[in-house]
Amino acid sequence: MSSRTVHIGTLTIGGDAPVRVESMLTSSLEDMHACIEEAESLAAEGCELIRVAFPAREQAGALEELLERSPVPLMGDIHFDEDLALEALRRGCPAIRINPGNMRKGINRIVREARDRGAVIRIGANGGSLNREQLEKASGDSGMALVGAVEEQLEILQIHGFEDIILSAKATNITQTLRANEILASRYPYPLHIGIT
DSSP states (O other): OOSOEEEETTEEEETTSOOOOEEEOOSOTTOHHHHHHHHHHHHHTTOOEEEEEOOOGGGHHHHHHHHHHOSSOEEEEOOSOHHHHHHHHHTTOSEEEOOGGGOGGGHHHHHHHHHHHTOEEEEEEEGGGOOHHHHHHTTTOHHHHHHHHHHHHHHHHHHTTOOOEEEEEEOSOHHHHHHHHHHHHHHOOSOEEOOOO
């Protein structure tokens, strides 16, 4: 159990809060009807947080509309583009998922924006994205390599004094995923996102 809690909209995660159920939309923001239908279906099944891909600035208006209409809080899923991370926060996303290592130039602005808005940042590593250096550093141990990859990202946020963080370490191998998360839980107070890729 984490000792820290974070708040995504009205949802409390970590600490004594119950385990939360998260899913991700498969529909594109370009199809608002499908997004709303899917979000409502997920909420009806007990989903409490929905991650949504935000791949292009042209979809910012749609993201904002979905934020207003979704029955549960949303987390913007951002890849590589710091400007999209900022746009998601400015449009009202209470949480974003990023890789800080891919956004080093703009991480100051992202952290400042997230802090000003009380938003949460989820960071993490995926077993399929581990590089040779990370695996070598962990002597070929994929579980430890996952931990190391998460720690690389965490350090970037901690240097900037940001603490509203969720950690994620996922792999296709359940044993590696569990081991990585057990190690992260023993080292850090942050809530964990548990998933299998």
